[in-house]
Amino acid sequence: MSTSYSSLTHYQEITIIPDPDIAPYFIWSKLFTQLHIGLADIKNKQGIESIGIGFPDYHYDDKGKSSKLGLKLRVFALSQKDLETLNLNGRLSRLTDYVHIKSISEVGDKAKGHLVVSRYRPKNPLKQAEEFAKYKDISLEAALVHCAAHKQDNKPYPHINLKSETNQQPYKLAIIQEVTDSACKGSFNSYGMNNKVDSVTVPHW
Template sequence: MKYYLDITLLPDAEANLGFLWQRVYQQIHIALADNKIAENQSAIAVSFPKYGDKAFPLGDKLRLLADQQAQLEQLDIAKWLNRLTDYTHATSIKSVPSSVNEYACFKRKAVKSELKRTVSLANHLSKPVEEIVKFRQDNGLNQNSKLPFIHMESQKPTETGQKNKFRLFIERHLYDSSVEGNFDCYGLSKTATIPWF
């Protein structure tokens, strides 16, 4: 990845960071899907430069990266964020600094809800759910994910016609060297890295 642009989220009293992440990332996902290079494959990756921030786990900045400047130009991010101009600021496209010596992989992490996990275990063991809940509580086995997430809404309606709402959990791993791979239409990858700066 040789080129990037940053999008800064600008919260106010009416729109907090959680709300803005939901709105902005939904638009980014639609933009990447609209510009995909293959089935669920994007030429553009995302980065969260302030990942792990104490004030808000994803921070207030989203970075889009691409191998070619033309890929970011073609995406035309201003078009996708046109209804959010009061709450976002996008920089011009810049070259990735040549001094980068660390790389990050941002991946989607599937996190089963505590209820689903408990019901699944109860079914597997042929025990009442209440018994499993008590056992998990007594033994400190309730584990809610500490990973940052963004509330998302699937564009494909369910069988009932409603849109599926879900949490997109995002995990970061840091590396000393670059790893090649593919990015999905969320801009995330199971293996590929992006320059971390």
């Protein structure tokens, strides 16, 4: 097991403040919309794509009975300057009644492991059938019949409801978070997640 947990040396922690009148997932939507815009903004303007996220209280139950994101988000970066550029306090200023943002801190020796955080996308049914047809060396028609008969329900990963900035269409950002033994450096996408090129990680504790 690697002893070097990550080159991401600084982080900020955001906690959703429990409110009996407002569901946490409503706040997650508002919070993540601003985070997504911010990460895309600094990537386009400053070329910063090394900011990643982790959910300390994440839990996934494959039966969907208790899957949750929790109420905390950690945002990691290569330096304090990168987090200052992202400016979470400014971007989330409208949510000050609903979230608590800690000051930028060093990861130091807190990390006990690594996380790979990714977006879950169900496979396109046609693509799934094409892959199955190739694997079994059968016709596409037969593969479509098989896949329809053995259709898998979408896995109940925790998700955040968002709207597309381009067409305002709603979509679900389903999130997979897995603990891994090895740290991996790389770039993150504009959600602060694994870009699928490699299993880039963030510190975990």
